[in-house]
Amino acid sequence: MSSTKRLAIAGIIAAALTLTACTGTGTPNPTGIASETPTPTPSATAITGEAPADENEAIDQAEATIELLLATQTRVTEAGGTDTAAFEAVATGNALRTYVADAEGIANGPTLNEDGESIEGPSTVEGSVVFEPTTAYGQEYEGIANGLVIVPGCLDGSGRKITTADGKPAMQNPNPRNEVEFHVIYNAETQTWLVNDRISLGTTC
Numbered sequence: 001m002s003s004t005k006r007l008a009i010a011g012i013i014a015a016a017l018t019l020t021a022c023t024g025t026g027t028p029n030p031t032g033i034a035s036e037t038p039t040p041t042p043s044a045t046a047i048t049g050e051a052p053a054d055e056n057e058a059i060d061q062a063e064a065t066i067e068l069l070l071a072t073q074t075r076v077t078e079a080g081g082t083d084t085a086a087f088e089a090v091a092t093g094n095a096l097r098t099y100v101a102d103a104e105g106i107a108n109g110p111t112l113n114e115d116g117e118s119i120e121g122p123s124t125v126e127g128s129v130v131f132e133p134t135t136a137y138g139q140e141y142e143g144i145a146n147g148l149v150i151v152p153g154c155l156d157g158s159g160r161k162i163t164t165a166d167g168k169p170a171m172q173n174p175n176p177r178n179e180v181e182f183h184v185i186y187n188a189e190t191q192t193w194l195v196n197d198r199i200s201l202g203t204t205c
Contacts, residue, residue, distance in 0.1 A: 045089035047193040055138040055146045062149035062184035063133055065193040070129055073099055077125040081106035095195040113168040121165030130156045147186040154205035155180045179203045
C-alpha cells in the first residue's frame with residue numbers, strides 16, 4: 001500500500017478516535033449529508049458515507065474499517081473488556097462474535113499464564129494488534145458494486161501484552177504473526193462499513 005494511502009487511512013482513524021474522546025457517544029454522523037466526493041466519513045465509532053464509487057475507494061474504506069476495529073479492540077480491552085458495545089458499530093457476523101469473545105476473555109478469564117496455569121478473573125492488556133494488508137479486491141454485495149472487500153494480510157499480535165489476574169504474563173503464541181483474510185461489507189441501509197469476518201489462512205507471516 002502506498003504511503004499516500006497509509007496517511008489517508010491514518011487520518012481517518014485519528015479523526016474517529018478524536019471524536020470518540022470529545023463526544024463520548026456512538027452516534028453516527030447525524031446530518032446524513034453526503035459530501036461531493038464519496039470518501040469515508042468518520043464518526044465516533046464507524047466509517048460511514050455513500051456507497052463506493054469504485055474499487056479503489058472501497059478498498060480505502062475497508063482498510064480504514066479494519067484499522068478502526070483494531071483500535072476499538074485496543075480501547076475496549078485496555079479498559080478491562082467489560083463493555084463491548086463499541087464493537088457493534090464497526091463489526092458484524094463472525095467478526096463481531098470473535099472480538100466480543102476476546103474482550104470477554106480479558107474481562108473474566110480463564111487465561112493461561114506463562115506457566116500454563118488456567119487463571120480465572122480479569123487480565124490486563126497493553127499494546128495493540130497490528131494488521132498489514134498485502135492486497136485487496138472488491139466484489140458485489142447485495143446489489144452494491146464493491147460492497148464486499150476482501151483484504152488478505154498479516155495480523156501481528158507481538159505488540160499486545162496480556163497479564164493474567166495472578167500478575168504473571170499470559171502464555172504467548174510462539175507464532176504471533178499470522179496470515180488472515182478480513183471481509184468488510186458495506187451496509188447500504190445504514191451507509192456504514194463493517195468487518196464481517198476474519199478468516200485464519202493457517203500460515204505465518
